[in-house]
Amino acid sequence: GEDVEQSLFLSVREGDSSVINCTYTDSSSTYLYWYKQEPGAGLQLLTYIFSNMDMKQDQRLTVLLNKKDKHLSLRIADTQTGDSAIYFCAESPLGAGGTSYGKLTFGQGTILTVHP
Amino acid sequence: DVKVTQSSRYLVKRTGEKVFLECVQDMDHENMFWYRQDPGLGLRLIYFSYDVKMKEKGDIPEGYSVSREKKERFSLILESASTNQTSMYLCASRQTGYTDTQYFGPGTRLTVL
Numbered sequence: 001g002e003d004v005e006q007s008l009f010l011s012v013r014e015g016d017s018s019v020i021n022c023t024y025t026d027s028s029s030t031y032l033y034w035y036k037q038e039p040g041a042g043l044q045l046l047t048y049i050f051s052n053m054d055m056k057q058d059q060r061l062t063v064l065l066n067k068k069d070k071h072l073s074l075r076i077a078d079t080q081t082g083d084s085a086i087y088f089c090a091e092s093p094l095g096a097g098g099t100s101y102g103k104l105t106f107g108q109g110t111i112l113t114v115h116p
Numbered sequence: 117d118v119k120v121t122q123s124s125r126y127l128v129k130r131t132g133e134k135v136f137l138e139c140v141q142d143m144d145h146e147n148m149f150w151y152r153q154d155p156g157l158g159l160r161l162i163y164f165s166y167d168v169k170m171k172e173k174g175d176i177p178e179g180y181s182v183s184r185e186k187k188e189r190f191s192l193i194l195e196s197a198s199t200n201q202t203s204m205y206l207c208a209s210r211q212t213g214y215t216d217t218q219y220f221g222p223g224t225r226l227t228v229l
Binding site: 004006008030031040042044088102103104106109 | 219
């Protein structure tokens with residue numbers, strides 16, 4: 001079945017690195033995603049990684065993918081108070097017949113709190 | 117820029133009322149989605165539509181229906197609202213192509229009394 005798990009809370013000090021972890025179960029996903037939700041807002045795509053990659057770097061963000069262990073992580077370098085938000089990982093599993101219509105399965109979300 | 121709008125940010129309804137939540141996207145996307153978001157449960161898919169007049173049940177369709185008469189508009193209907201449908205409702209549309217990226221509206225926080 002499809003299941004995506006994340007820890008619910010992470011608290012860091014401003015300037016430190018944050019690492020948010022995620023495990024997923026469906027190995028058919030072509031892409032895996034990280035979305036960010038700021039208070040009172042919808043979700044915005046932060047970054048994604050193709051399933052045949054093991055790392056992707058985008059400015060302060062580093063995504064690591066361990067496909068064998070089905071483990072995804074998001075590292076935020078030099079975390080700022082503006083990074084305080086809920087972070088969701090998501091997979092896009094293929095359904096029967098090899099189609100997904102772009103459906104995503106989301107984790108529970110990790111609430112990141114950054115202290116000055 | 118892709119824009120996904122939802123008709124209301126906050127809505128308060130009474131038990132038993134029929135509730136309509138509207139979502140409009142301006143990028144000619146074929147696929148649209150309705151999720152509900154509850155603390156500790158993440159986002160759960162209620163229904164999605166892969167084309168006009170086409171719809172598929174998601175993971176938690178009970179108590180909901182949807183309508184897609186035009187490509188840009190996807191409506192979520194609560195036939196008879198109940199208190200356990202108090203939640204944040206998020207609409208999304210999908211950019212077809214190689215990444216399956218979904219673009220989200222700002223959400224509607226529905227309270228059913």
